[in-house]
Amino acid sequence: MPSSTVVTTALRTPARRIVATAAATVLAAGPAVLAGAGPAAATGDHGGRAGAVVLRTGLDVSLLNKTVNVPLAVSLNEVQAPASADRTALTVKLDGVDGGQPFSVLRADVAKARATVDADKAEGFTRLVHAKVHVPGLPLLSLIEVDQVTAKALCVAGRKPVAESNLLGSVTVLGKKVTLSAGGTTEIKVPGVGEVSLGLSNRSTTSTTAAASALRLKVSVNPLKLNVAEVEGEVTLAGATCEAPKPPRTASPTPTPVASQPPKDHTTPQGDKADLAETGGNSMTPYIAGGALALLAAGAAAVALTRRRA
Numbered sequence: 001m002p003s004s005t006v007v008t009t010a011l012r013t014p015a016r017r018i019v020a021t022a023a024a025t026v027l028a029a030g031p032a033v034l035a036g037a038g039p040a041a042a043t044g045d046h047g048g049r050a051g052a053v054v055l056r057t058g059l060d061v062s063l064l065n066k067t068v069n070v071p072l073a074v075s076l077n078e079v080q081a082p083a084s085a086d087r088t089a090l091t092v093k094l095d096g097v098d099g100g101q102p103f104s105v106l107r108a109d110v111a112k113a114r115a116t117v118d119a120d121k122a123e124g125f126t127r128l129v130h131a132k133v134h135v136p137g138l139p140l141l142s143l144i145e146v147d148q149v150t151a152k153a154l155c156v157a158g159r160k161p162v163a164e165s166n167l168l169g170s171v172t173v174l175g176k177k178v179t180l181s182a183g184g185t186t187e188i189k190v191p192g193v194g195e196v197s198l199g200l201s202n203r204s205t206t207s208t209t210a211a212a213s214a215l216r217l218k219v220s221v222n223p224l225k226l227n228v229a230e231v232e233g234e235v236t237l238a239g240a241t242c243e244a245p246k247p248p249r250t251a252s253p254t255p256t257p258v259a260s261q262p263p264k265d266h267t268t269p270q271g272d273k274a275d276l277a278e279t280g281g282n283s284m285t286p287y288i289a290g291g292a293l294a295l296l297a298a299g300a301a302a303v304a305l306t307r308r309r310a
Contacts, residue, residue, distance in 0.1 A: 048122035048155065048245030050081040052113035055106050055128075059219065059233035061094060061136050066230065070094050072136070076106055081115035081122060097136040097229060106133050117245070121156040124240035128214075131237070135221055137229030138174075143196070143221070145172040149214035149237055155244035161210035163203040165238065171215075173198060185218075194221030194231075214238035 054077040061070045074092055077085035090106045097103055110129035116122070127150045132142045147169025155161040171178055174190040180200045188196045197218040204211050215237040222230040 047243070048081070048117040048119075048157075049241075049243040050115040050117050050122040050124040050153070050155075051079065051239075051241045052115045052124040052126045052151075053078040053236070053239045054085075054108075054111045054113050054126055055090065055131075055133065056236045056239065057105065057233065059135065059231055059235070061097065062230040062232075063097070070097070072105075072231075072233075074105060077111055077113035077126075079113050079115045081117040081124075084112070084114040086110075086112045094136060103136060104134055106131060108132070119157075119245055121154065122242040122245060123155070124151075124153045124242050126151045126214075126238040126240050128238050133235060133237070135219065135231045135235075137221060137223050137231060138193070141175055141193070142172065143174065143219065143235065144198075144215070144217060144237075146215070146237065147171075151212040151214045151238040151240040153210040153212050153240040153242040155208065155210055155242035157245045158247045159244075161205045161208065161242065161244060163205050163210040163212040163240075165201040165203060165212045165214040167200060167214055171198075173217075174221075192224050194219070194223070196220075208244045209242065211241045212239070 053075050056075045056078065057072055059072040061072050062068070063070065072092070072094065074090065076090040077087055079085050088108050088111045089104065091102045091104050093100060093102050108128050108131035110127060111131065112125075112127045114123075114125045127148070128146065129148045130146075131149075132145045134141075135143045146167070149165070149167050151165045153161070153163050167180070171180060173188045173196050174193050176188060176190060178186060178188055178198070180186050180198065185197050185199045188198065199216040199218075200214075202211075202213045202216055213236050217235040217237075218233075219235060220232050
């Protein structure tokens with residue numbers, strides 16, 4: 001008997017290990033399978049764009065009766081999202097103008113440009129405060145002076161884009177205070193100096209884009225008709241643009257088919273089992289059942305082995 005007891009104990013220990021291992025394997029496999037079946041998330045370029053510029057010039061500077069042509073194509077605080085800039089002065093050098101000394105194109109108390117983009121929206125914004133713009137040939141006279149101008153372009157995914165521009169305070173062109181027309185252009189002529197055609201609040205939108213500029217000037221300057229420095233071209237103050245991001249994709253839910261079931265008979269044993277499954281079952285039920293079967297199989301094997309040894 002003592003030897004039999006020893007044998008039985010030795011067999012029970014491996015049997016318990018087998019049962020525990022089998023149950024742990026079955027139960028641990030359930031959550032792992034569920035986790036592996038989850039949907040995969042993907043990310044990519046949302047496609048939104050934005051830009052802003054405080055000042056842009058596209059001018060042709062002619063010197064000495066058009067014997068020398070010097071282009072003046074510069075931008076101040078021009079940014080593309082995501083970026084911002086706040087330089088308040090722009091100085092360039094032009095050969096043959098002011099003896100080749102640095103030439104001031106713009107000075108302002110505030111000159112900010114900002115462009116931002118995220119998954120929902122794209123926005124360009126520009127602001128100028130107390131700004132003065134100069135062109136070659138007029139070192140002491142400003143082409144234009146403004147108190148404050150702003151431009152904003154906002155593009156939100158799935159919505160109509162918005163373009164806004166505002167002009168606050170007075171405007172002075174070639175030394176003359178002017179009243180700008182809300183629509184169209186305003187012509188300013190200064191004898192002995194030149195002409196400026198000024199457009200106010202240019203805005204445009206499409207289904208996905210927007211663009212705004214506070215002021216756009218067409219310039220023709222030839223001081224006293226001396227042909228020493230003749231300037232023609234365009235100047236844009238406070239510009240902003242944007243393009244809306246792509247709308248997020250929404251996956252259509254897949255309907256889950258419902259299997260038809262025969263009417264339950266609560267008086268039969270099968271009906272009782274169905275009721276228990278409905279009230280006590282969940283997504284882990286198959287794995288628990290599998291663990292129970294593993295326990296039964298391991299126990300039966302251990303008993304059979306014990307009897308053979310006895």
